[in-house]
Amino acid sequence: MMETAGGEPDDGTAELLDRPLPDGVRRRVVQIVSDGFGGLTVAELPTQLRQYARFAPNRRAKFAGNAMAAALETDPLFRQRIAEKLRETQPELSGALDSATPPPAADPLDVAAAAYVLRPAGWVKLVTAAGEEAQRADAERAEEENRAELERLRAELAAARGQVRSETERLRTELDAARKEAESLHRKLRGALSDVKRGEAALRKLQGETDVVRAESQAQVSAAESESRRLKARLAEAEAALEASRKAAREGRSVEDMRVRLLLDTVLDAAQGLRRELALPPVSVRPAETVEAVEPGRMTPKDIAARALSENDPAILDQLLALPQAHLVVDGYNVTKTGYPQMPLEKQRLRLLGQLSQLAAQTGAEVTCVFDGAELAAPVLLAPPRGVRVLFSKPGVTADELIRQLVRAEPPGRPVIVASTDREVADGIAKAGARPVASAVLLKRFTRG
DSSP: OEEOTTSOEEOSTTOOOOSOOOHHHHHHHHHHHHHHHTTSOTTTSOGGGGGGTTSOHHHHHHHSHHHHHHHHHHOHHHHHHHHHHHHHHOHHHHHHHHTTOOOTTSOHHHHHHHHHHHOOTTHHHHHHHHHHHHHHHHHHHHHHHHHHHHHHHHHHHHHHHHHHHHHHHHHHHHHHHHHHHHHHHHHHHHHHHHHHHHHHHHHHHHHHHHHHHHHHHHHHHHHHHHHHHHHHHHHHHHHHHHHHHHHHHHHOSOHHHHHHHHHHHHHHHHHHHHHHHHTOOSSOOOGGGGSOOOOTTOOOHHHHHHTOOOTTOHHHHHHHHTSTTOEEEEEHHHHHHHHOTTSOHHHHHHHHHHHHHHHHHHHOOEEEEEEOGGGOSSOOOOOOOTTEEEEEOOTTOOHHHHHHHHHHHSOTTSOEEEEOOOHHHHHHHHHTTOEEEOHHHHHHHHHHO
C-alpha cells in the first residue's frame, strides 16, 4: 500500500469520485456485486439486499442493480466483503491494481469496475480514464457508423439518379404515344358529338310524346288511388266496428263493472253476515225503540269501552279478516325485518309466505304480499304458496307506492287491511279507506297459530 505524507496508509478510501459512474463501468460494477453476492450469508448482506439473497445472478442484477450499487457506495463493510470475493475470483487483476500496474491488455471498463470495488490508490483516475475511453470508443463507433451510413446513402442516391433517368426516358416515350392516341381520340370524339346531337333531337321528340302519355296515366292512377283510399277507409271502419262488437261480447263488462260487482258482493255478504250475527227478527222497528236509553240488562257505552280490544291484540286482526270479502295486504320486508331481521332475505320471504298461506287457509281472506324489488340483485324465482298473491315492485317504484296502488284499485267500501309499521304507509292507506295494522300484531297472530 501507498502512504500519505503523514505516514498513514492510503488505501484509496479518501479519494472521492466527483462525477457519476460511466454507464459501462456501472454495469460491470453491478455484475461484480451480483457475482459476489451469492457467496455471502444473509447476515453478511445489508438489510435492504437480503430480500434478493435467493435470486439468480442475472435476475439479481436486473431487479436489484440500483440497490446493490447504492449499498456498495454507502456500506464500507459490504464493499470490503465484495472486494474479498473479487480477489478470490480475479486474483491477477486484483494484484495488478494493488501494485498500481493495471494490465495494458485488460478491458478498461473491467479495470475501472474492479478499481471502484477494491479502491486502490488512484482508483478515481482509473474510473475517470475508463469513462473517457468509453466515450472515445462510443464516439469512434458513432463516427464509423455515420461514415458507413453516408456511403450507403451516396450509393442509394446514385442508384436513384440512374433510376430517375431511365424513368424519365420511359415517361417521354409514353407521353409521345399518349399524344398520338389523344389526337386520334379527338377525331373520334368530334364524330361522336355529331351523332349525339342527332340522338338528342330524337330523344327530345320522344320525351314530348312520353310526357303526354305520362300525364294521362297519372290522372288515371290518381283517380284509382282516391277510390282505393275511400274503400280502405270504409273497410277499416267496418273492421273497427266488428272488433268493438267482438270485444264487448268477449269481455262482457268493463273494469268499472267488475269493481261495482265486487262492491255489491261485499255489501251483500256484509248485510247477510250482519243479519245472521245480530239475528234480526222479521219485525219492523217501533218508534219507541228509537229513543236512546239504558234498558235493564244491556251494556252501557262505558261497559262497551271496557270490553274494547287493544290495538296490539291479534284478535283485532281476526275480526277484520272475518269481514266479508276482506283483503289483507302485507308490507313483506317491513314485517320480516320486524320479526326476524337476522335471517337472509330469501329465508325471510319463504318464512313469511308460509305463515301467510296458513293464515289464508284459516280465514278464507284474500292475501297479497308485497316486496320491494330494489332489495333484489336479480329476479326472484319462487312459486307463490296457495292462497297468497306475491308481488315485487318494478324498478323505480317502492313497495310503499305499490301498496298504495293496490288500495286505490279496490272499490270504496271493501274491507282492506294493510299490515305495516311504516307510519307514512299507514297514513296514506288510511286516507284511501284501508285499515292499517301494525306488523307486530300480524306476527303475534302467527305465533298464536
